[in-house]
Amino acid sequence: MSAILPEDLFGSGVVAAPMAGGPSRPELAAAVGRAGGLGFLGGGYKSPAALAAELDAMDPSLPFGVNLFVPGAAQIDRDAVLAYRERLLPEAAAVGAEVPEPRWEDDDAYPAKLELLLGRVPAAVSFTFGTPRLDVVAALRKAGAFVLQTVTSPEEATVAAELGVDALVVQHPDAGGHSGAFLDLPPFSGTLPELVAAVRAAVVLPLVAAGGIGTHDDAAAARAAGASAVQLGTAFLRTPEAGTNPVLRAALADPRFERTAPTRAFSGKWARGLENGFMRRFPDAPEAYPVIHHLTGPLRAASVAAGSPERTNLWAGAGWRGAREETAADVVARFAV
Ligand SMILES: Cc1cc2nc3c(=O)[nH]c(=O)nc-3n(C[C@H](O)[C@H](O)[C@H](O)COP(=O)(O)O)c2cc1C
CATH class of the missing domain: 3.20.20.70 (Aldolase class I)
Incomplete structure (x- = not known):
């Protein structure tokens, strides 16, 4: 080889x-x-x-x-997903979005x-x-x-x-x-x-x-x-x-973002992004990809539509300043x- x-x-x-x-x-x-x-x-x-x-x-x-x-074929804890969904409701309401019912298969x-x-x-x-x-x-x-x-x-x-x-x-x-x-x-x-x-x-x-x-x-x-x-x-x-998207583009150039961190809060799978308020409020989430990805989809989209980096995934690597x-x-x- x-x-x-x-x-x-x-x-x-x-x-x-x-x-x-x-x-x-x-x-x-x-x-x-x-x-x-x-x-x-x-x-x-x-x-x-x-x-x-x-x-x-x-x-x-x-x-x-x-x-x-x-x-993947990971076992999903449905009760943990439903409890996480409840916690997302006020976050979604803050940007005028819904949290959909879980989509278990995808x-x-x-x-x-x-x-x-x-x-x-x-x-x-x-x-x-x-x-x-x-x-x-x-x-x-x-x-x-x-x-x-x-x-x-x-x-x-x-x-x-x-x-x-x-x-x-x-x-x-x-x-x-x-x-x-x-x-x-x-x-x-x-x-x-x-x-x-x-x-x-x-x-x-x-x-x-x-x-x-x-x-x-x-x-x-x-x-x-x-x-x-x-x-x-x-x-x-x-x-x-x-x-x-313009929100991530702006965040990458914004000196107020000080670090990147790993998070499961947006999707149920570990990913690294610029640390924002949503990540700090949800230091963990059930290991349930892509179920969590779909639950947070509308609120992430609403955050981007409003031009806010507060409730959307800002994926970036640790070398983002480059x-x-x-x-x-x-x-x-x-x-x-
Ligand atoms: C916005 C974004 C989306 C990504 N989407 C994918 C993807 O769809 N498939 C994939 O294999 N990796 C994806 N990655 C990870 C990259 O393949 C790669 O591992 C990573 O960007 C390398 O680190 P760096 O961003 O620090 O250069 C994504 C990374 C970023 C930043």
Whole structure:
């Protein structure tokens, strides 16, 4: 097995992280690709039809990747969810929103999106939140896709390597947005270079380092530890090509936000964002993704519609101060090898 990434996909050594929920729109993926990076579409949350429309919008001559959320089979404590729902009622009322009844089943239309990608194969496909079946990895690779799996520990890397994927995205807890962890382990306690080195000792696969990279020095340290490329999310959020909502865009530049922190309050799954009042009022929430995600959806949308950062998820990595208002091509150039 080779530990080298294909040059035609990863030339500059910079990957724009898939960021579902708006930021990773086709304009961003295309701009990153034109600049010599690998752009990604975020397949999560959206319907298969919406994802198909994004595929239509891409220039077929430009390589890009598509990311999918793999649904989990976690046991959900329904009483804890219902109790959390009660606590959300005043938060929703404050912004004139409702809290819907819980939606207990939601597989993010994963099977239909997989079928779509097997018919219209992008250059790369990455998975997070769980692992695809062995036959899915084999089918995508046979169809010509380069398959990546997000891992957060050497243990997860070992599981992913056995699936036959082409490369791993090694995601550190400093990463903005949701953790891709799929084994029930404590978050890695060392630095990103230390995590890369630990994964490298466990598996022989090319590694793409992600999480908290805010400067070229951060990227260089991850590469020195053995990463063949770096994947950046937050660094692209302020680019004009990203579909970042205006409230998050403003918050990233607002000196009143002093730190990022991990939270389950918005979605029921650990994710890192700029710490706001909602996160402080709800230091924890039931482990129930995506049930909690749907419960908080209307109040988050109302907060954004009102132009307020108080009750919406402000996903950002620990290196957010390194995110500038600049073009996607400038970001690729700034973090290139
Ligand atoms: C707004 C936002 C949305 C994200 N959405 C996804 C996603 O849909 N799929 C995924 O695999 N990772 C997602 N991530 C995590 C990124 O893939 C990546 O791990 C992270 O951005 C790297 O850390 P950084 O933001 O500090 O650069 C998201 C991150 C952010 C900031």
